[in-house]
Amino acid sequence: MSEKVSGSFRDPSGFMFKHNGQLYRQVNQKYREEYDLLMTSGLYNQLTKSKTLVVHTEVDLELAPMPEIAYKVIQPDVVEFISYPYEWCFNQLKDAAILTLAIARRALEFGMSLKDASAYNIQFQQGRPIFIDTLSFEKYEEGMPWVAYRQFCQHFLAPLALMAKKDIRLAQMLRLHIDGIPLDLASKLLPGGTRLNFGLASHIHLHARSQERYADKEVSQAEVKGRISKSAMLGLFDSLLSTVRSLRVKTIQTEWTDYYQDNNYTEASFEAKRQLVKSFIEKVNPKQVWDLGGNTGEFSRAASDLGIPTVCYDIDPGAVQQNYDLVKKNKEKFMLPLCMDLTNPSPDLGWHNAERESMQTRGPVDLVMALALIHHLAISNNVPLVDVANYFADLGEHLIIEFVPKSDSQVKRLLASRVDIFPDYSLNGFKKAFEEQFTLKLQEQVPGSERTIFLFTRKAQF
Amino acid sequence: MQNLFSIISKPELYLDPGSGSMLIQLILGAVLGLGVVVRVFWKNIKDFFTGGRGKAEEAADPTAVTEDPTRILAEVDDTPTDPKL
Numbered sequence: 001m002s003e004k005v006s007g008s009f010r011d012p013s014g015f016m017f018k019h020n021g022q023l024y025r026q027v028n029q030k031y032r033e034e035y036d037l038l039m040t041s042g043l044y045n046q047l048t049k050s051k052t053l054v055v056h057t058e059v060d061l062e063l064a065p066m067p068e069i070a071y072k073v074i075q076p077d078v079v080e081f082i083s084y085p086y087e088w089c090f091n092q093l094k095d096a097a098i099l100t101l102a103i104a105r106r107a108l109e110f111g112m113s114l115k116d117a118s119a120y121n122i123q124f125q126q127g128r129p130i131f132i133d134t135l136s137f138e139k140y141e142e143g144m145p146w147v148a149y150r151q152f153c154q155h156f157l158a159p160l161a162l163m164a165k166k167d168i169r170l171a172q173m174l175r176l177h178i179d180g181i182p183l184d185l186a187s188k189l190l191p192g193g194t195r196l197n198f199g200l201a202s203h204i205h206l207h208a209r210s211q212e213r214y215a216d217k218e219v220s221q222a223e224v225k226g227r228i229s230k231s232a233m234l235g236l237f238d239s240l241l242s243t244v245r246s247l248r249v250k251t252i253q254t255e256w257t258d259y260y261q262d263n264n265y266t267e268a269s270f271e272a273k274r275q276l277v278k279s280f281i282e283k284v285n286p287k288q289v290w291d292l293g294g295n296t297g298e299f300s301r302a303a304s305d306l307g308i309p310t311v312c313y314d315i316d317p318g319a320v321q322q323n324y325d326l327v328k329k330n331k332e333k334f335m336l337p338l339c340m341d342l343t344n345p346s347p348d349l350g351w352h353n354a355e356r357e358s359m360q361t362r363g364p365v366d367l368v369m370a371l372a373l374i375h376h377l378a379i380s381n382n383v384p385l386v387d388v389a390n391y392f393a394d395l396g397e398h399l400i401i402e403f404v405p406k407s408d409s410q411v412k413r414l415l416a417s418r419v420d421i422f423p424d425y426s427l428n429g430f431k432k433a434f435e436e437q438f439t440l441k442l443q444e445q446v447p448g449s450e451r452t453i454f455l456f457t458r459k460a461q462f
Numbered sequence: 463m464q465n466l467f468s469i470i471s472k473p474e475l476y477l478d479p480g481s482g483s484m485l486i487q488l489i490l491g492a493v494l495g496l497g498v499v500v501r502v503f504w505k506n507i508k509d510f511f512t513g514g515r516g517k518a519e520e521a522a523d524p525t526a527v528t529e530d531p532t533r534i535l536a537e538v539d540d541t542p543t544d545p546k547l
Contacts, residue, residue: 050524050526050527098524102524102525105525106525149487210483211481211483215482217481231502232495235496239497
């Protein structure tokens with residue numbers, strides 16, 4: 001049984017579909033010439049050898065769900081976990097932007113043009129960004145402008161500029177504007193000083209003005225044909241590239257980045273906690289791990305260092321960025337750091353609420369970890385323990401969770417400025433709440449602390 | 463259906479490039495393209511004397527194939543066959 005993948009409907013060149021649980025792409029007759037050019041020009045080889053385009057194999061055409069218009073059926077390599085631009089830290093979005101431009105420029109060298117510069121075409125695989133849309137290339141016609149210029153500016157340049165020049169939290173605008181941030185809006189929000197920056201002045205401010213001015217004028221492809229030379233195109237790519245490269249966020253010192261220097265653990269008990277977590281992970285032997293509230297990935301690495309693909313979620317973009325920088329520096333392959341507010345996780349978004357999946361839809365996973373997190377959900381966010389347990393049971397089969405008692409200085413701090421309305425927040429109350437959904441497998445106190453780590457397994461659901 | 467997915471014609475633009483976005487490109491392209499021409503000209507002169515190729519530029523390009531095949535193989539060998547061991 002074949003099933004079309006929602007979110008893959010815009011491009012008439014082809015579409016993604018699932019067959020017996022495997023992911024395929026139908027390439028339509030319409031795209032025949034371009035597909036053949038991609039494969040024979042050397043561009044495909046160049047990009048897959050540099051591991052910047054997803055590798056695919058051609059499979060039986062019989063699998064095509066719409067055979068009357070099918071040219072090929074291809075099977076792309078599986079991307080471990082699909083993430084979205086509004087879940088990336090600044091440097092992840094920046095690397096994705098640099099890759100998109102590098103591919104556009106490289107394509108030109110092989111006589112092709114990148115027709116689609118959507119940020120959703122980039123995924124993080126083995127610690128590196130990779131382009132996943134094989135059908136995004138078309139034959140380059142000398143003299144034609146770059147059709148994806150506006151899209152690139154909306155999806156990459158505008159959010160990066162807003163994050164770097166205004167406020168890092170504006171990354172969340174991408175969750176609202178899933179086709180990128182409108183340039184007139186970006187232009188209004190950016191500080192006036194950015195008009196003195198050549199790249200931002202031209203690609204955002206002037207660009208937005210030009211859009212406004214010619215909004216109701218029709219300019220046909222034929223009219224602009226022959227008006228922009230190949231070197232002009234290269235100049236455009238280079239200018240975008242240097243503008244993107246020059247955007248930086250200062251070392252992000254946000255809420256949690258110095259957490260490990262300021263917590264309840266001595267070095268010895270910190271190491272003991274790591275060993276404890278590692279031994280629990282080995283008992284579960286999971287295929288994939290989600291570490292919730294994982295900060296800079298200190299304990300996620302207990303899983304990813306074992307070769308287990310691990311997604312480390314944290315609410316703090318500074319911590320996520322530190323983690324990502326570390327992944328890059330050490331060329332780690334099994335760690336994916338992402339920004340996520342667990343009290344308001346990524347929802348199903350887009351057309352039919354099905355283009356971009358919610359965090360939960362992308363699960364469940366074998367193992368969920370929630371270390372030093374429970375007090376933030378139960379006390380700061382007032383979520384009853386039973387509801388926390390229900391949510392975690394939806395996300396994964398096994399759960400490694402740390403209970404932080406009221407006597408802990410971190411919890412004391414949370415309760416210092418408010419009335420304690422949490423009579424059930426105790427070790428016994430916690431166990432009682434979680435044992436409704438889970439079976440307790442292991443329980444160990446972290447040496448040298450008042451905290452306890454539990455291993456739970458979800459009860460069979462009928 | 464046949465009309466929607468006409469087999470003969472080339473893939474049409476499915477992305478609206480936007481009139482303003484195309485026109486600003488023409489202007490920026492003219493200016494920036496000139497820069498590229500000048501830069502290539504200077505680079506050629508420099509390369510003539512130094513015999514060098516823009517290695518730094520190539521290294522910063524993620525789509526450049528820099529690794530020789532033996533290094534890629536070594537990388538594969540590094541991956542533990544059974545990470546749980």
